[in-house]
Each structure stands twice: as structure tokens, then as C-alpha cells.
Amino acid sequence: KAGVTQTPRYLIKTRGQQVTLSCSPISGHRSVSWYQQTPGQGLQFLFEYFSETQRNKGNFPGRFSGRQFSNSRSEMNVSTLELGDSALYLCASSLGSVEGRRAFFGQGTRLTVV
Amino acid sequence: AQSVAQPEDQVNVAEGNPLTVKCTYSVSGNPYLFWYVQYPNRGLQFLLKYITGDNLVKGSYGFEAEFNKSQTSFHLKKPSALVSDSALYFCAVRDEDNYGQNFVFGPGTRLSVLP
Numbered sequence: 001k002a003g004v005t006q007t008p009r010y011l012i013k014t015r016g017q018q019v020t021l022s023c024s025p026i027s028g029h030r031s032v033s034w035y036q037q038t039p040g041q042g043l044q045f046l047f048e049y050f051s052e053t054q055r056n057k058g059n060f061p062g063r064f065s066g067r068q069f070s071n072s073r074s075e076m077n078v079s080t081l082e083l084g085d086s087a088l089y090l091c092a093s094s095l096g097s098v099e100g101r102r103a104f105f106g107q108g109t110r111l112t113v114v
Numbered sequence: 115a116q117s118v119a120q121p122e123d124q125v126n127v128a129e130g131n132p133l134t135v136k137c138t139y140s141v142s143g144n145p146y147l148f149w150y151v152q153y154p155n156r157g158l159q160f161l162l163k164y165i166t167g168d169n170l171v172k173g174s175y176g177f178e179a180e181f182n183k184s185q186t187s188f189h190l191k192k193p194s195a196l197v198s199d200s201a202l203y204f205c206a207v208r209d210e211d212n213y214g215q216n217f218v219f220g221p222g223t224r225l226s227v228l229p
Contacts, residue, residue, distance in 0.1 A: 107157045
């Protein structure tokens, strides 16, 4: 069974640009969550999608958005990039129907903003 | 609001010795507690979880954790550390009343197992 796949693995963007990251969950998983990991702030929850609907949202500005498609694949978009957006972005998938279920994480996309 | 504390940034232990990585949490309802491990340039890997039931939870790679409700703690333990256990460990919590998969993670503890 394939794991969670995130593309691309590495990305370099310039301030002011926008970026789209992709996440393909494990087959059958309907919940996809996104996290930002930085040395200073640690792991912070961005948002969660379940069956194409945003179910939870963390405390990030509106420049961060996401969506989920009918096949459960998810994309995350960051507009007007800032230097502080440089981070490892992790996607996690879960069956989502029972709340105690574990999340499976992808290897992440490392975004560098210059 | 939910929160997780991992009071030690770094834990050093000799190979073969027991290890403990500490975690305390704060939630308004009953907690769902998890431990994840991160190796360099990798995503997070699940170790174990506590949802309900026995306070001692056994997980992957010989790790276990003890849920202590009165002390609001969920410390990770292993009887005999391996050099390959060296990694970054994260404790995470979610309130059972908080519907969804939005974990609150602790800051992480870097474990170094010395040969």
C-alpha cells in the first residue's frame, strides 16, 4: 500500500510569488491535514480537509489556503510568499471516520523563500 | 485550548540503558495522546497512541508510554535504548471534543543514544 506522497520534495521561490503544494493520501483515506514545521515555531497545524470540506483551520493568515478533490488528493496554496514561510510542509492522511485514528505523514515539501 | 509541553530539548542516554522522554499536556476534555518520531529529512512516523483503556500503551520498536491523568503526563519509555533510536520525538494531543485530525504537537525532544 503506497504511503502519503507529497510533491515536490523541494521548492525555491522568491518573495511575493505564490506556490502550490500537492498531497496524495493513502488510498481510502478521506482526511488530509497540513502542518508547517519550522525550527522556531515547531509543528503547527494549518488545516484539515475531509471529504472535500475544510473541517478545521489553524491560526494562519488567509494567504494560506487549501482544497481537497473528490479523489481525496489535496493541494495547499500560499500566496504572496514571505521569507518566514520557509519551512517544511507536512501532509498527513487518516481514515478520519473515527477520531482516535492515527495519522500517516508524508515526507514533506521543503519550501525555501528567497 | 490544548497544549503540549516537552520539558527537555535534548535527552542523552547510553546504548542499552533505559530512556524516558517526557510529555505533559493540557486539554479541556479527555485527551487523545500520540507519540511520533522524525528521522532526518523524513516525515513523522507513528509510535503509539492512547485513546482509552490501559494506562500503559505499547507501541512500535519496543517503545511504550504511560498515561497519568492526575499528572497530565504521557511519558515515552524504552527499556533498552539503541543507537538507531536517535531522532526527534514529538508528543501530540487532541481533545476528544475537538472533532477532526488537528493535532497540537509539543516542541520536540531530540534523543541521542550514545554507543
